[in-house]
Amino acid sequence: MTTYFMDDQFTEREGITISVDDRGYYFGDGIYEVIKVYDGELYTAKEHIERLFQSASKVKMTIPYTEGQLMEVARELIARNGISVGHIYLQVTRGSSPRTHQFPAPAVAPVVMAYAVNNPRPVAAIADGVAVKSVEDIRWLRCDIKSLNLLGNVLAKQEAYEANCVEALLHRDGAVTEGSSSNLFGIKNGVIYTHPATNLILNGITRRVVLGLCQDLGIQLEEQSFTFEEAFEMDELFLTSTTAEVTPIISVDGRKVGPGTPGAVTRKLQEAFALQIPTSIVGE
Template sequence: MDALIYLNGEKVDYENAKVSVEDRGFLFGDGIYEVIRVYNGRFFYLNRHIERLKKGAEQIYLDLDFGVENLVETIKKAVKESGFKDASVYVQVTRGAAPRQHAFPSNTKCTWLVIVREVKPQPQEYYENGVMAITVPDERWTRCNIKTVQLLANCIAKEKAKRAGAYEAIFHRGDIITEASSSNVFMVKDGKIFTHPANNLILHGITRYAVLEIIKNNNFELYEETFSKEKLFEADEVFLTGTMTEVMPIVKIDGKIIGDGVPGKITMKIMEDFRRLTETIDC
């Protein structure tokens, strides 16, 4: 089984998982989503993903009419039925189907989707040796803290990285580094760790949150403040965080070697602590 799917609370075969041609997610990108990781049958911060989904729904005036508790039960049921020990759970909610108009329609029912897939781990050499990234202008809207399905700018950036032979594309607004196409960005300089503040210009990543806790537990100096492309290139270490990325060291950006060109000690320590965390968290 490649994927297990629940659509609007009902289990369906992949080929029968269909939505209306007038679904607002299809027509307008009018919806939100989450990607939740399961490690050896344990959910990694499921509660935080659900809270972010609820907050995102509030911010776009979306009524989760199917019930959040129903969604959580469906997620847990789907993972159990899949039989996958290590899985990703994709959750998407749209405003539903209605004749096309920009203003939000009245009396529509949400379309909600849960897809469970078995996780294929990233190549181990990525974590051992580090990966490359490029920088691209951040051309997204200014509500990046809402995890909407409007991801075309992210997709274009990821495609640019792919064509450049890089793992990820790092966004900058003007000269300021924000985040990456599907991950948050951290840099280390002189033992101090920097990452963009959690405002409207970045997604408040769940893995980012976990890494912030790891940083505090290790008494590393942390600065949630903006930094420039120039500072990024001068960093001793750079790493990414994300649900599927986990903690990923970056050793080259735009062809420029970062630090010594190998994953740094602080990055490696955070990576080790994160992996231990995935063995214990179940919520």
């Protein structure tokens, strides 16, 4: 049985009740985070939980726990569910209130929910690379907020899925932004390019890890967007996310990226990333 955290207590899934008046259900009025677990230990949890509070501030929401308390909730979920390699999902909605667009007045208690699941590393995708499909980025203009408003992302991911691709390569006004659930990077002549952390993308935690690795490895990186047309001319492309780690992209819309195999710079970053997680996990 999976143990969840809900209403300030740990409980089995069957014991959870969600109100039909929850604003997350009506409006997507909530925020969330996904934290990776390797060998039973949280990875970059501090950064994820800090971003959860930043998202809450941006949408004028109060989280009724401290960062430290949520860290302890995550650790307890790992222990109770026996998680080795997987992730923690944390979600906060504005609460339950009769349906009106404006915030409830007086304010109601936010609803905090979390769970943990086993989820193995995508070793085949990491090793062999994946195909992506280009999709116009029609999402709202506050992609920097990790909110529950994910319909645009869902539609993009579904379009990619129907084309037998793993991810969407989103582009807005001619510029590549990110994936439907990942950040995107292009490599040309040894230089890495990625969209700057503006309101048009989510500043991914794994994205930040990669930026640090580039600095450590002496790889030139430019936080500069590249165009949709330039994507096809890149020597290498890769995507990053909490669950995808550093995954090579070997084709876009059926057209090969470079020779159609993972490139040397991407491999170098993968190797550096792997040094940060337990050797037993890397060797799975």
